[in-house]
Amino acid sequence: MGATFQIIGIVSTSARGVAIMIETWVPLLGGLILLVAGGELLVRGAVQAAERIGISPLVIGLTLVGFGTSMPELVTSVQAGLNGSPGIAYGNIVGSNIANILLIAGVSALICPIVVARSALRRDAIVMLAVAAGFAVLAWAVPMGRMAGAGLVVVLIGYIWFVIHQERGAADGGALHDKSLALAEVDPGLAPPHAVKRLAVPILIALAGLILVVAGGSFLVSGAVALARGFGVSETVIGLTIVAVGTSMPELITSVIAALKRHGDVAFGNVVGSNIYNILGIGGTTALIAPSQVPSEIAGFDAPVMVAVSLLLVLFAATGLRIGRREGAVLVTGYVAYLWMLWP
Secondary structure, eight states: OHHHHHHHHHHHHHHHHHHHHHHHHHHHHHHHHHHHHHHHHHHHHHHHHHHHHTOOHHHHIIIIIHHHHTHHHHHHHHHHHHTTOHHHHHHHHHHHHHHIIIIIIHHHHHHSOEEOOHHIIIIIIHHHHHHHHHHHHHHHHSOBOHHHHHHHHHHHHHHHHHHHHHHTTOSOOHHHHHHHHHHHHHOGGGSSOOOOSOSHHHHHHHHHHHHHHHHHHHHHHHHHHHHHHHHTOOHHHHIIIIIHHHHTHHHHHHHHHHHHTTOHHHHHHHHHHHHHIIIIIIIHHHHHHSOBOOOHHIIIIIHHHHHHHHHHHHHHHHTTTEEOHHHHHHHHHHHHHHHHHHOO
8 A cells, every 4th residue: 555655656746747847848948949930030031021122231230130130038038027027037138148258259269260350349349348337337226217228229229320320331340230141151041132022921921930939938938937946046047047048049050150151250240249239229128118127136246247258358359359269268168157156
């Protein structure tokens, strides 16, 4: 009789374990897949529609492609903010920026040393460092309300306008343009010009991508919350690590492909451009739609770390306008150390 109860207990425990796994990992992984697939469809449809209307390739690259490749982070942070999980919302933004620099730039440099254009260093990398520092100050000093969010979005719009005005007709579109070039390395069909005969088809593709992205963001947030509860870990830690790396997968893939093709300058621009979009575009939009306080753990530790690694990247890039394999190893090691300090 005791053996029977023991067997029933084992079966019951196993069933609970399977249920927890389904509740946690299926939404998490499914959400990531939907985010990546939906983001690709959204970018493809939007770019083709814009080309059909007659918008210039430079404007398309700086706006539609830039926002499209950052859509996983955007939707996830907004969904988390609306669900009352600011740790995931802002952990995703700050954690993605840290991962972009330490993990993605580090891995790219290990594959192929990154050659940095002087213009990208003087303008875009300095802007990345400045907006990281500005966000860190805002996170520590004031709640991320709608006024702060509007300010971040206005700065992004002004920066994009400045880049378009400065680079129109130039060969180098800067970091934001490199972000779109990196995507074109993975999917040549997104490299303008791309002939599109009918406007309805790309619009439908973009709408389908948008639906997938929204659904994926909802699943990812639900899975992340369940994971945090299941492991007894704070939502902030989950947002800074698993969610941040997961939503940065498009940047990781595009940067690695660019590095494999010996286009290290594009990999650098992709990282810098993504970080600018993450803070100004995603942070600003999240604050506009779902105002909240940045968790004290992020404001007190992770945001300063983001500023520090941004400064480190700028210093590495400034030494000979090159990030070699040695610096890449330092960056990747730094990310491992960051995860070790972060995870309980």
